Amino acid sequence: MTAAVSLEGLSVVYDDFRALDTASVDVEAGESFGLVGESGSGKSTLLRAIAGLAPVSAGTIRVEGRELRGARRDKAFYRAVQMVFQDPYGSLHPRQTIDRQLVEPLAIHGIGDGERRILKALDEVGLGSGFRFRYPHQLSGGQRQRVAIARALILEPSILLLDEPTSALDASVQAEVLNLLEQVRRDRKLTFLMVSHDLGVVTHMCERLAVMQGGRVVERLTSTDLVAGRIAEDYTRNLMVASKGFRRKSA
Template sequence: MTSALSIKDMLVSFDDYVALRNVSLEVVKGESFGIVGESGSGKSTLLRAVAGLATFQQGRLAVNGRDYSGRRRDKEFYRTVQMVFQDPYGSLHPRQTVDRLLLEPLAIHGIADTEARIVRALDEVGLGPSFRFHYSHQLSGGQRQRIAIARALIVEPQILLLDEPTSALDASIQAEILNLLEQARRDRNLTFVMVSHDLGVISHMCERLAVMRNGEVVEGLSSADLANRKVSEDYTKRLLVASEGFVR
C-alpha cells in the first residue's frame, strides 16, 4: 500500500511547552484517517505542522514519498495538500466575493480555465452560480464552509486536512457537510486526515484513527475496533464515555 503522508518522530514546541512529542503516523493513499483526543491533546497542532502553519523542530515529514523535513513548502506541496479549517467565519476574507475567493488559488498556481473550474467547484459543494458574487457575511455558516471546501478542492489536491470541519455548524448542517466531503473523496480518490473531538464523526468518516493525549499518540485502532469498544487504553475508554451521542 502506498503512503500518502508519513510522519516520523515529530516534535513541536513553543518556548518551554512541548505541543507534539515524537508523533509518528502513516496514512495510506485514498484512506480517511482520523485523529481524536481532548482539547489540548495536539490534534490541530499536528495538522498545522503538516500544513506548514507550525514549525516542527525535529522529525520527518514526507508527502507522496517526497521529504519536506526542514525545508520550505513549495507550490507543488500546496497544490497537493489543502486544509479546511474549523471556523468558516474566520477562514474566508470578508471583503472578497466568492468569485474572488475561488479565483485566488487558481491564480497562485497558474491554473487556467478558471471560469469552468469555479462553476464546477460551486456545483460540487451544492451551491449554484448565483453565489459567485456574494460576500461571506451574506452566507450562512454551512454555506461558508461549503465555499471553504470548494476553495480547497479547486486546485485538485490529493490530500485534504480537515480540522473539525463541522464543529462550528448546527447539527442539522453537519451531516450535509460530512456527506459532501465523503462524496468528494470518492469522486476524486482523495486522502483525508480528519481531526475531531467527536468519536461518532470519526467512526463514520474514517477507516483508521489515532488517539492523542498531551501531544503524544497513545493508541492506534480501526473504526471497527472503536465501534466494538475494542480499545486498550483507559484514556480511549474515557473518551468513548465522554463522547456525546456515541455511546448508547
C-alpha cells in the same frame, strides 16, 4: 505502497511547551484517517505541522514519498495538499466575493480555465453559480464552509487536511457537510486526515484513527474496533463516554 502522509517522531515546541511529542502516523493513499483527543492533545498541531504552519523541532514529514523540510515554499505541495479549517467565519475574507476567493488560488498557481473550475467547484459543493458574487456575510455557516471546501478542491489536490470541519456548525448542518465531504472523497479518490473531538464523526468518516493525549499518539485502532469496544487504553474509553454518540451500556 508509499503512504500518502507519513509522520515519524514528530515534535513541535513553543517556547517551553511541547505541543507535539514524537508523534508517528501513516496514512495510506485514498484513506480517511482520523485524529481524536481532548483539547490540547496535539491533533490540530499535527495538521498544522504538515501544512507548514507549526515549527517542527524534530522528526520527519513525508508526503507522497517526498520528505518536507522547513517552510512550504514549493507550490507543488499546495497543489497536492489543502487544508479546511474549523471556522468558516474566519477562513474567508469578509470583503471579497466568493468568486474572488476562488480565483485567488488559481492566480497564485498560474492555472487557467478559471471559469470552468469555479463553476465546477461550486456545483460540487452544492452551491451553484448563484453564489459566485455574494459576500461571506450573505451566507450561512454551512454555506461558508462549503465555499471553504470548494476553495480547497479548486486546485484538485490529492490530500485534504480537515481540522474540525463541522464543529462550528449547527448539528443539522454538520451531517450535510460530512456527507458532502464523504461524497467528494469517493468521487475524487482523495486522502483525508481529519481532526475531530467527536468520536461519532470519526467512526462515520474514517477507517482508522489515532488517539492523542499530551502531544503523543497513545493508541491506534480501526473505527470498527472502536465501535465494538476493542480498546486498549482507558483514556480512549473515557473519550468514548465523553463524546456524543457514545453511551455506556447499562448492566
